[in-house]
Amino acid sequence: MVEQPSEPLDSVFHALADPTRRAMLRSLAERERTVSELAGPFRMSLAAASKHVKTLERAGLVRRQVQGRTHVCSLDPAPLSEAQDWLRFYERFWTERLDALAALFESPDDRPEKE
Numbered sequence: 001m002v003e004q005p006s007e008p009l010d011s012v013f014h015a016l017a018d019p020t021r022r023a024m025l026r027s028l029a030e031r032e033r034t035v036s037e038l039a040g041p042f043r044m045s046l047a048a049a050s051k052h053v054k055t056l057e058r059a060g061l062v063r064r065q066v067q068g069r070t071h072v073c074s075l076d077p078a079p080l081s082e083a084q085d086w087l088r089f090y091e092r093f094w095t096e097r098l099d100a101l102a103a104l105f106e107s108p109d110d111r112p113e114k115e
Helices: 008-016 019-030 035-042 046-058 078-105
Strands: 062-067 070-075
Touching: 008 019, 008 046, 008 078, 019 035, 019 046, 019 062, 019 070, 035 046, 035 070, 046 062, 046 070
Parallel strands: none
Antiparallel strands: 062 070
C-alpha cells in the first residue's frame, strides 16, 4: 500500500484525536516543557511520550529543541487556525439550524410582524 502524504489539516485533527496529546498541548500553552514533564501526569515512559510529541511535531503543533540530552517542547498554535477555520463553517451551519428551530418555537405574539 502506497502511503499518500497527509494534508496539514488531517495531521492536526489526527494529533488532536488523542486525549493525551490534547492534554500535552494544553500544558504547553502555559509554558515550554521537557518531554519528561509532558510524560509525568500520564505515568508513561519517555519513549511513549516522545511518540506523542512526534505526532504533534508532524502536525506542526509542537517545536522541539534539543539541549544536551534534554528535549524541550514548545507550542506552535498556528496550525490550529486552519482547524478553527474548518470548524467555523460548521459552527455557522448549526447556529443557523438552531436559530430556525428557535423561531419555530416562538409564540405568535413573540414573532416580529412581516411587512
